[in-house]
Amino acid sequence: MxxxxxxxxxxxxxxxxxxxxxxxxxxxxxxxxxxxxxxxxxxxxxxxxxxxxxxxxxxxxxxxxxxxxxxxSMGLEFVNSQGDIEGRMLIDEISIRPGEDxxxxxxxxxxxxxxxxxxxxxxxxxxxxxxxxxxxxxxxxxxxxxxxxxxxxxxxxxxxxxxxxxxxxxxxxxFAHFLNFYFTIMQVDAALGKENTGQTYNSPNHMATIYYYNRGFADALLAFKSSERINYDFRDTAAQKDIVINAFKNEGWKVPMLLEIMQNAKNFYFDQGCxxxxxxxxxxxxxxxxxxxxxxxxxxxxxxxxxxxxxxxxxxxxxxxxxxxxxxxxxxxxxxxxxxxxxxxxxxxxxxxxxxxxxxx
Ligand SMILES: Cc1cc2nc3c(=O)[nH]c(=O)nc-3n(C[C@H](O)[C@H](O)[C@H](O)COP(=O)(O)OP(=O)(O)OC[C@H]3O[C@@H](n4cnc5c(N)ncnc54)[C@H](O)[C@@H]3O)c2cc1C
Incomplete structure (x- = not known):
């Protein structure tokens, strides 16, 4: 009509x-x-x-x-390579409208x-x-x-x-301004997470966070800094996984398990920060x-x-x-x-x- x-x-x-x-x-x-x-x-x-x-x-x-x-949310916990908690941050500490965001x-x-x-x-x-x-x-x-x-x-x-x-x-x-980091997001086993919490592990220029909110699975975010752009094919997931493995191969905490799971992870997403x-x-x-x-x-x-x-x-x-x-x-x-x-x-x-x-x- x-x-x-x-x-x-x-x-x-x-x-x-x-x-x-x-x-x-x-x-x-x-x-x-x-x-x-x-x-x-x-x-x-x-x-x-x-x-x-x-x-x-x-x-x-x-x-x-x-x-x-x-x-x-109980916010973010910062853990060391052994998994010991070294700091905490609540969402209200970074809120624009505390209590409302x-x-x-x-x-x-x-x-x-x-x-x-x-x-x-x-x-x-x-x-x-x-x-x-x-x-x-x-x-x-x-x-x-x-x-x-x-x-x-x-x-x-x-x-x-x-x-x-x-x-x-x-x-x-x-229009794209590279921010000198790359990141990947994927779903992982719920057992890797801590109830109602995001846990973050850092080593210089690296971050690994696992968020778990009682949904039967957890979400992992890995990010690393890179002074140079890395050339890769946007459609080649296997090559992107190799980049992540290479960047995180010497890291502690649960990172080795995350890299293992990443091979068959659902919703794997890799991109440059920009x-x-x-x-x-x-x-x-x-x-x-x-x-x-x-x-x-x-x-x-x-x-x-x-x-x-x-x-x-x-x-x-x-x-x-x-x-x-x-x-x-x-x-x-x-x-x-x-x-x-x-x-x-x-x-x-x-x-x-x-x-x-x-x-x-
Ligand atoms: C699968 C996914 C997971 C994300 N995870 C996170 C996260 O964990 N943390 C975070 O901070 N941000 C995440 N983002 C980005 C976040 O959603 C955006 O930063 C923000 O919400 C802005 O949303 P947007 O609608 O502008 O863009 P986006 O959310 O990126 O959505 C763009 C949409 O356009 C569609 N699209 C792409 N190309 C075409 C095309 N040629 N024709 C038609 N449609 C097209 C995409 O499929 C998508 O649905 C994610 C985005 C996606 C798509």
Missing amino acids: ETNKKTVLISGASIAGLTMAYWMKYYGYEVTVVEVSSSPRMGGTPIDVRGDALDSANRMGILEMIKNSRLP VEIRRDDLVNILYANAQGEIEYKFNNKIIVLEQDENKVAITFEDGTTGCYDLLIGADGLHSAVRKMVFGPEEQ QIKMDSWTKGRVALIGDAAYAPGFPTGMGVTLALQGATVLADFIGKNDNIESAFDQYNNSFKDFVNALQATVYDGLAFLIPETFEDK
Whole structure:
């Protein structure tokens, strides 16, 4: 059925894309979401929803659900190579709003956002944009499955290695600032974790953390510093595992077991630590949000917060302004200082999480 509604295509069905889908429907748009995976992607360690993102969640009507999924966190424990506890940190010590910020499993948050962005939103899973052309009125899209579409707006919410950013703004190298570390995330045996706790082991330039929240499995995060970029094939998982083994082969605590488990680990994910920095997040009728636009790096602990908040800020400007150019200008101008200040905190986070010497801790 033909409608007079304005149309938007959102690429990526994760934190930023699902938040945007909710808001664009709220503001009267006909919404289509294209996601390369077969469903919203699960996995990841516990993440934080903080500060103004809590207000966004409240306005979306999901704050209570998020709070109900709050992890019973006892915070982080720092252990030595023998497993002895040498220090502790509670989430409230790094909170923007102590007592209010929520630590939640990434899966739970994605499920809440997905359930909230239903009804008259078309999802195209197992699909992606392969051709994109825009003029001053429309963005014309050809999808991988051969179908085509024409939209008033395109929002790129497709993460750190955004395809929309590449197609519209240029190659990733122009915007990705390497933070001199690599990391891997994977699911491991629950028995390796300690109940309701994240345990972290450090040696100079290395970090291994296991989070366990009574879910039948634990999540492990290994990270190491590297002054040089390492060349590897993004599709070659075995080569990525070799890089991790090489970096951690002399480490203590439970690291040898983690390396063993990693060989067959579910949800193995390896990437470089980097930030995305852009002068403008919009071009014509295309805008970027979340990691695609301003990935802050996980040591800030703010990737999810920024994605939720950024999508809400952009949607509000679009929803309240008939002129897209001016809505995009407002988004670029109003959110930039916040993003810059937040991205600048990554080096403190890095020095704390992956110290170069034990004196840094
Ligand atoms: C599986 C997974 C695990 C994660 N684990 C952690 C973690 O443990 N700790 C942490 O701090 N952050 C983690 N993150 C990153 C975190 O989700 C983001 O930093 C933050 O939430 C910003 O979200 P985003 O929606 O902008 O990007 P992302 O969460 O990265 O989502 C991008 C989405 O776009 C999809 N996509 C990618 N390319 C295309 C394409 N060409 N076409 C269509 N869709 C595409 C992806 O499948 C994904 O669903 C993880 C992300 C993913 C995808």
